[in-house]
Amino acid sequence: MPVLPGAEPFVHDGSEDIGVLLCHGFTSTPQSMRAWCEHLAAEGYTVRCPLLPGHGTRWPDLNRTTWLDWYHAAEAELAELRDRCRLVFVFGQSMGGTLTLRLAQRHPEIAGIVLVNPSVMTLRKTARLLPLLSRVWPAVGGIPGDIAKPGGFELAYDRLPLRAMASLQQLWGIVRGDLGRVRQPLLLFRSTVDHIVEPVNSAIVLDGVASVDLTEVVLADSFHVATLDHDAQAVFAGSVEFLQRIHRERAEEVV
Template sequence: MPVLAGAEPFTHTGTGQTGVLLCHGFTGSPQSMRPWGEYLAGLGHSVRCPRLPGHGTSWPELNRTTWQDWYGCVRAELLDLRESCPTVFVFGLSMGGTLSLRLAQEFGEQIAGLVLVNPSVTTLRRDAKLLPVLGRVLPSVPAISNDIAKADAKELAYDRTPVRAAASLAQLWRLVRADLAKVTQPLLLFRSRVDHVVEPVNARIVLDGVRSVETAEVLLEHSFHVATLDNDAPLIFRRSGEFVAEQVGSR
């Protein structure tokens, strides 16, 4: 299936030995991570941002995939990036944060640190429990995309949310929540004070559940959910770059 213009994956080979894997969000695409990736590339890091299966094409295509497909994609990218970079960080937005946490749970010390932006591990929506049933009769519901405060910014994402895929995401949430204690890497978490997609309880569950000795939470005052394209993007980029430099220095 043709990939939407702008939704293509991107890679950059850096001048140093540090790599960063970027994981985009549910129904989104690498477009939401490209400015962040370009900033990190400018610091000399190798950068990978894959297009998750079913994303960047059409929402019916996403309904034909599961969380195992999305996780298999980022897992393969991580293994490939580690072939050329002895030090690798994983950064994720929204569901990309969920996938980042799962990678941290599996790979442990092989990941040097995590940077998460509005990560999701649950939802307070009452109808979420009905997703497995709804998915049998209802292909999609209204979109959750493009939650951005900045007037001239737009996320390249689907205009519908595929229900079967959302039900699979909920399965991944349960697995990640159950294994949060396996996350021990240094963790930097950005949370938008106003987020119309992911509730604040998600950040609290993550920060309370991980066993990382070093954690930090940064509140984003001027951005909504897709903060990597929003007003606080420069803050995210700068602080994440400093985080990588600090962790590399300490190693």
């Protein structure tokens, strides 16, 4: 199926010193990350934000994929960046944060990670029934565009594909079980009000990772899709400061 206008991947070739891979959320597209990508590109970094399989076309396409498809697509982009750049960072929002954590668990060479409202579980009681429900109903109503900013728009499916959601639930369990393998410097942005991902998700991540360099920033004026919300510039600027600091510290280690 043709890709929806605005859902295209983001690619920018900049510095050979620093590369950044960005991962978008479940049912979403690179549109939700584009302003962040453009900010990083303007700083001179090499940037990649792929359109994950099953996204950006029609919601039934997402039900034909699993978390392994999304992960392998992100991992392929990571490999390309590693061949091009000396230091590679991974940023992710929501499910993109889940994928970022999994990449960090399996690729210790990643220089650092930035998470925005990452998901690793849900408190919703219906989640226990998801493996069964996904065999009966293909999708239920989705909640795209959880944005506090007036006029904020997220290009995402308005349906929640249940078979794909059940696969994401499997990924959550794997990532939670391996949180102790995450040792990279980690910067986590969390919205105080999030109608999609409960705050306990960030708490589980912060408590479970083995990272020594660990920072949490609370976003008081944004909902779930913070990269399109009032605090977007704070996320963008904070991530650049994080990149610059890690880069500087790595350079000092070499000297």
